[in-house]
Amino acid sequence: MQQINKSQLLKKFQHLMEGIPHQGNPTLLRKIYTDLYITEGGRGEVNAEHEVRQIERASWREAAQDTPIKCSDIFKALSTQDKAVRIVLTKGVAGIGKTVSVQKFILDWAEGKANQDVHFIFPLPFRELNLMKEEKLSLVDLMQHFFSETTDPTAFTTSEHRVMFIFDGLDECRLSLDFHSNLKCCDVTEPATVDVLLTNLIEGNLLPSALLWITTRPAAAGQIPPKYVKQVTEIRGFNDPQKEQYFRKRISDENLASRTITHLKSSRSLYIMCHIPFFCWILATVAERTSDGSGSVEMPRTLHTLPDHSDQHKK
Template sequence: MEKGSRARRVMWKSFVNMHHAVPKLDKILKEMQELGPDPFDYMITGRGLSEIPSHLKDVQQKHKETLRVQTETLRVNTILIKEKVKIFQLVILYTELTVISTVRDRTLVEHELLARGRDHEEWRKKHLRRELEKIRTDQLFQSSFSWRGSSFQKMKSFFQRTSSGSSAAVSGVAGIGKTTMVQKIVYDWATGKIYPHFQFVFSFKFRDLNAINCRINLRNLILDLYPYFRNILRELWKNPERLLFIFDGLDEFKDSIDFADNRRNTEPQYMCTDPEDWCEVPDIVHSLIQHKLLPGCSVLVTSRPIALHLLEKAQISVWAEILGFVGEERKEYFNKFFEDQVVAAAVFKHVEENEILYTMCYNPSYCWILGLSLGPFFTQRDRKQQGVPKTITQLYSNYIYNILKNHGRAIESPRDVLLKIGEMAFTGVSEKKIVFRNGDLIKYNLQPSQFLSGFMMELLERDDSAQSVVYTFPHLTIQEFVSALAQFLTPDPGDIRKLLSEAHSKEDGRFEIFLRFVVGLSSSRSARPLEEFLGPFLHQTICGVIDWVKEKVEGEIGKTESETGKRDLLNTLHYLFESQNQTLARVTVRSVETLTFSGLRLTPIDCAVLSPVIGLCDTIKYVDLENCSIQCEGLQRLGPALHKCQVLRLGSNELGDSGVKLLSAALRNPDCKIQELE
């Protein structure tokens, strides 16, 4: 800046040329453009934002104390053990999530476990290469600038204040920690750790707003939760820039909020402009986000990706996504989960060594399931560690086993009840339904019980006259597992091969994990612990599933000319891996001579699945993995089997020095048959 006008022009030109590739720089330039030529004018306007009149201080303190008490503990469903709910101190259990200042996709049709498991590691590596900007929760409503040095001390107070009238959207898949993150934000504000420029924070859940079936105003929305604001709200409206509104779980909202609807700009009844006006709930939320109601206030909205497209036309100034746990954050979670650090280390080591389980660990909900399911193998002396789950089906089988162990003896026939739960769950998977009501329970002849509560969480919903109870599985994958389990418990299975084929033909991915579970449950290793409580699985169903997998592998093994064909074969090989059926695998792939996945991105998980397949191919000659984005980690999974083929193509993969060393080990194998290497 001290080199003269020509040097400054070159600098700014360089910034403009490169800003699209650097998210933080792009954000800084946009903010500078908004600030105008003289930011000192804004600094004067922004002074005193944190100052509060003395007569409001008492209410603020009461509000902070109320929020602190509400948010200082974390209630966790512990359905695998005898206590239904355990209460933890938030600050003790909370593990910082990685939040990135971008959103990868705003529509998502593929199953979230597959979609995130498949690409999560690649995004993690981008973050480590500093191609992504990681932001903390206290930065969502803070300027990008972080000036240092004595000459900028006056600017610092301005640039770190909130941008007036800022709306932020945070995306994240189910179970990734959006609600817990909101709880931590509210707790940190209430305890004076973040956002001192906000005098008051109001937090709402869309799930609770669903119960409001009449017109209401913002004033009463607040007073329903915090009645001590009754006499001062009119004064708060005068300084909206000091207010933060949080709305959690847009994907759970029953009403539509359409920001692309042009009528809202022309017909006043669609817009609420006064916090005392009576409006529909979606119009209040819409007007706050669009800065038509209390212009100058800040708004935070969280949502799963499936509903994020609703906000594309909204005036959102900050987009962010919770990436979940990366690197050491996963280890930190298990260290906090287990009081015994020896057990924590043993469980994490097992997870880390299993690529499929490790990839699941980006999601706190999966970490919770892993911790509850794997812990007993490392804490009970009578459980042999060689039985520790290796596949996702084995993991969930042990998850359900622990529920049955603690609750199954409380009812006469757990098999019959679990069959009914599974049938209801399957209908839900088919219809993309995750919330069940009393009518659904009656339809499947189910009654609320201690046993049922072991599988489903009870949630309260308010309506005009009373509160009603709805039910949901702790996670979509648990619903899918119980759906798959029901196929083996029914006395009348019908044509299981037809059911599986129809599910496989759905292009939106809704049955993908369900199918993996069904195939996995055909394995005696996965079925054995459950049969202890549920009785033997139906032999007819097991044979039908095995025949279906055999038919799929044999039908797709030679159809890899197109990318779709390669993807279909890879998915089918995942089924084969989940079955852990060595006989089935050998019969289906023993005589294969060619395997080609060129141009299809293969993750380390895919490589872990592919390796035993190549290992079982007695006649394999040609393996084409060109342009598959295989790096060192993937090659490490493939390494034990590569020496078997005669022609091996690895062109355009970033193997690096470590990858070449792994390849050299394959070439040195005494049984190596490689004649041609690319």
């Protein structure tokens, strides 16, 4: 069953849809993926600052106190911790690469490159769980709904199996997540609402040995009580070397890639915003669509002129 799980996840996640959902072109993830700068992010406290302000002030600095973490290592306890990590909460502003990080984590596992101590991975985006808000079913039923060919009920009843659930997009959650009033559920075959199943998974009443990874924009992080979260990470986007690496991977014409990087470095505001992968994708797309084939490129020089360029060159 594990091999079926890996094969299906490999098929689903080996391609990356860049840009606007359902409008981008599929690209092999391993071909274009650029590492992101991920740090240990505190204890789950909520930053009340507006997300736009968080983006604007992020003029990329790697502080000495930052603890960088590889995406594949987010469940490894930091040296200051003496307990195994069961729940990881990963924060990041819009377009910073949370979903792509989830995709890369799953792909590395499915290809046998990392986290092979995990037997099964079940990615459950909140936008899909929202559609089952009114349903009442057991955890086993829920898994068989989403993973009909790979879900063996013994995966949840045998202590030898290490199961990981990935809940991407907490900020899109339409469930109440009422940790105070929700009924307790300890049986994977007991029917309950998806909301109850989720809160009991997080509380550790249901499958206490399961690993949970939750991603969210910063403003929604407070929906999960900090006492349940053992490790908080923050995706900070690209540092300067990673920005350049992205453009050289994303733009196949080496000369065009170099000219694009040079142009962006000449505009402080654009270069700062390039720590956001989605912003890099927009600029790379504009560069390719405005190139005349000789390597010259017509690029915006300020953030204010970027919308004109992107609208003008939409296909």
